[in-house]
Amino acid sequence: MRYFSLLLWLFLFSVGSIQASPTSDVSSFRVPLNGGPHRITQGPRCSVSHNDNYxxxxxxxxxxxxxxxxxVASEGGVADYIYDAPTTTNPLSGGNIVQILHDNGLKSVFAHLSTPSSRNGFPRRVEKxxxxxxxxxxxxxxxxLHFxxxxxxxxxxxLAGSPVAIWGITGITWPNYAGLPYPDSGSCDPSFSDQGTAQWPSPGEKRLELERFTLERTNPKSNEDLQFEAILKNTGEVQIWWKNIL
Known part of the structure; x- marks a missing residue:
């Protein structure tokens, strides 16, 4: 029995260790804006301010x-507000910032916001x-918007943490530099020209959202008939063919 208990403890400890390991997986993340396309004015590893000097x-x-x-939240998690004020040595700052600690341990940063401008209502749980x-x-x-x-x-x-690459998340389209999609090329146009676009839903995405669902009992007895109505809204960019089979 002691041998079995020891094995079980070791197994649980190992599983817990695996779950607690750091991750950089942003495959489920989305762009933090709806609609678009929205112009990207500075990409990753750019000499304007997206470098280690800043x-x-x-x-x-x-x-x-x-x-x-x-x-909008790029993924679900717990959100909180902080204010990053300018200083005499650095007149530029993040200003109003919302950060989200996601369920996988990553932290999203949204800076230079108009609102919120205080911690009222924070911290709180938010969904994607x-x-x-x-x-x-x-x-x-x-x-x-700095993301x-x-x-x-x-x-x-x-604002502590190590940078995670997000340039490949769904909804972002990049131009080519040196024959490769930026920022894979390692290059950047620092002139604040069009460095790419962000759009949600992403171009060509097929997407249905449930707008309303109602259920009616027509005969509240045994073997009763049920009638329901479902209204679906196409929020994607391509046509979806729907076939109803009962």
């Missing part, structure tokens, strides 16, 4: 040239696609 957490970040648009903020220009910068994902830190009250 903080390692900025290295893989993406800037979207938007103002007063709804910002839920509106969490409005884009702006807080932090003494031009209007844009990054970090690993290795679950502290929602700081």
């Amino acid at each position: 903080g390692i957490q900025n290295r893989e970040a993406i800037d979207f040239g938007v103002l007063n648009l709804e910002v 696609g839920e509106v969490i903020a409005i884009s702006g220009n807080s932090g003494n910068v031009a209007s844009h 990054a994902v970090l690993s290795g830190s679950n502290d929602l009250r700081s």
Whole structure:
């Protein structure tokens, strides 16, 4: 019995260790904006500010040239608000920031927001696609949404963490540099010209969303008949053929 208990303990410990290991998987993440296409003004590893000179957490970040648009959660998790103020040595800052600690341990950063501008209502649980903020220009910068994902830190009250590559998430389209899709080429156009676009739903996506569902009991006895109505909304960009089989 002791031998069996020891084996069971070792098994559970091993499983727990595997589950707790750090991840950089963003395959389930989405762009933090609806509609589009929205212009990307600075991509990852760009010399303007997405480099280690401006903080390692900025290295893989993406800037979207938007103002007063709804910002949505890239994936579900616990969200919190912080304010990153300009300093005399660095007049540029993140301003109003919302961070989300996701269920897989990664942390998303959304900076330069118009709202929220306080911690009222935070921290709280948010779901993927839920509106969490409005884009702006807080932090003494031009209007844009700064989006990054970090690993290795679950502290929602700081910007600590290691950069995670997000340029391949669904909904982003890049131009080519040196014959390769940016930023695979390792190059970047630092002139704030069109470096790519973001769109959601992503181009060519087939998608149905349930808008309303009602169920009616026509004869509340045994062997009763049930009638239901389901209204589906096509939120994708290509036609979906629907066949109803009962």
